[in-house]
Amino acid sequence: MESSPEEVAEYLRMHPEFFEEYADMLAEIQVPHPHGGRAIPISERQIVALRDKNRILQDKLGELIRFGEENGAITEKMHRLAVALLTFTHLADFLHGLNFHLREDFSIPHMALRLWNMTADGPPLPEFTPTGADIRALAESLPRPYCGSHVLDEIRDWFGEDAVRLRSFAMVSLSAEQTIGLLVMGSEDPQRFYPEMGTIYLAQLGELVSAALKRFTRAEG
Incomplete structure (x- = not known):
């Protein structure tokens, strides 16, 4: 009665001494090359398999290194932004600096911000323009930042003439004991902000x- 491939494999697992007793025979066995039709010895086939596994591990390591370098670069940019924001003494300068760093350091070409539940001294700023109830809701x-292609029409209007070119958005809720505003970033690139992207840095x-x-502000009484 002929044994099945599974039975042969199980026998070899249970009797590893077989490979020592029949070493000469194993050296003569030829198997198909994994990347071509020619036959090669079993020993060479094992070397090829190890090379393939090593290549996969190297690719994964390279990917991890690349992710680490990207995260490190973002961390440095966040640090520069934090330091810069601490230097401003006027709200208008703060808002201009935020816009500048998002554009120049983070390559985010468009930013819009609306604030409520707080007031600020000085001349009126567009960021305090009243918003609809839908915006506040x-x-x-938002339990976490939103990334995707859909935003309310009112939010699109915040970007003026640039709105027609924007294809992806990131929305970040701002809070200080209570919700105080909404920061929205836009891009012409539909893949700049996509639903599956990580939002830790946002x-x-x-x-x-x-x-x-x-x-710069105080809560409304």
Whole structure:
């Protein structure tokens, strides 16, 4: 009765001494090359398999190194932004500096910000333009930053003439004991902000901006 391939494999697993007793025979066995039709010895086939595994591990290591370098670069940019925001003494300069760093350091070409539940001294700023109830409800309902292609029409209007070119957005809720605003970033690239992207740094950006705004504003009584 002929044995099945599974039975042969199980026998070899249970009797490793077989390979020592029949070493000469094993050296004569030819098997198909994994990357071509020619036959090669079993020993060479094992070497090829090890090379393939090593190549896969090297690719994964390279990917991890690349991710680490990208994260390190973002961390440095976040640090530069935090230091820069601490230097401003006027809210208008703070908002201009935030826009500048997002554009120049983070390659985010368009930013819009609306604030509420707080007031600030000085001349009126567009960031305090009254918003609709839908905007406030949206900001309060965001458990984490949103990334994608859809935003409310009112938000699109914040970007003026640039709105027609924008294809992806990131929305970050701002809070200080209560929701105080919504930061929205836009891009012409539909893949700049996509639903599956990580949002850790966007969340940290929201926390940084929220904390920094406390220096220039006060909660409405």
